Amino acid sequence: MQQVPWWHTRLTDAGIRATRKRVLVLEVLLTEAQPITAAKLHSELLGRGNTVGLTTVYRALSSLVDAGLAHAFTQTGETTYRICGPTRHHHLICRTCGLVTEEATKKRPDGFRVEEVYGICDDCAAFPRPANPG
Amino acid sequence: MQQVPWWHTRLTDAGIRATRKRVLVLEVLLTEAQPITAAKLHSELLGRGNTVGLTTVYRALSSLVDAGLAHAFTQTGETTYRICGPTRHHHLICRTCGLVTEEATKKRPDGFRVEEVYGICDDCAAFPRPANPG
DNA sequence: TAGAAAGTGAAAATCATTGTCAAGCTGGAG
DNA sequence: CTCCAGCTTGACAATGATTTTCACTTTCTA
Secondary structure (H helix, E strand, C coil): CCCCCHHHHHHHHCCCCCCHHHHHHHHHHHHCCCCEEHHHHHHHHHHCCCCCCHHHHHHHHHHHHHCCCEEEEECCCCEEEEECCCCCEEEEEECCCCCEEEEECCCCCCCCEEEEEEEECHHHHHCCCCCCCC | CCCCCHHHHHHHHCCCCCCHHHHHHHHHHHHCCCCEEHHHHHHHHHHCCCCCCHHHHHHHHHHHHHCCCEEEEECCCCEEEEECCCCCEEEEEECCCCCEEEEECCCCCCCCEEEEEEEECHHHHHCCCCCCCC
């Protein structure tokens, strides 16, 4: 029934072309469960035998964020990206291990719209580790 | 009864000297209700007729964060700093206007320790504005 | 007061990210 | 099918916040 991939619709709905390079970047995001930096995503693509410039990776990620297909997180000076679903949710991001969890968003009495929650996950609080693993 | 300023105790308890330059930086933080960047804090100090290097401001802010006297926020590529109290709390940070609010931290069933909550405050959601005011 | 340790600052170095600009692709009009 | 305007791409330069370096100064303890 579906003529085009689901993300194609999401992209075009957001007024963004599903170009070859953008789709390549999206494909990597779809295989990465946890947030990835632009640089790592770029070398992943090169490793897969694709030809893409780092600048293009940055721009593609930016487009995907605009289209609501991905979320950007600011960890320690670096921005990481992760695919994200269409349902109303926010993210819990552990400052220690970098793990990201989606959580359904509830309405708050003060009207504040939660987008990201940074903190320490239960595991890391219990067994402190040095830093975000590569 | 109190022989030294309250923050002196907090600093030394954290193993950090209350040097002249650090105190200068702390004084600016105490007068700023909302988060301020290292660069702005530096020019504020110069404006007050003090001689401090930008490098020192960065290091002082870092020390104050380590000592638990200040909190660091990562907005759009820039880090901002704000004085913060000794009670158990986390912060709500509006991505649009930059406003920071302290909120008492409650225990979560999943054990996640909340440190910062980023999102859109009620006012900004109601009346969208261009960007974080200077 | 002396000495060791910590702090300071100007300038250089880092490093992620963005701007530039010429060349490449794409999709619709004809 | 072909052409053209406009979006996209990518190598390289530029930016800008933060950190490192290193020689000098201040602070704290004995």
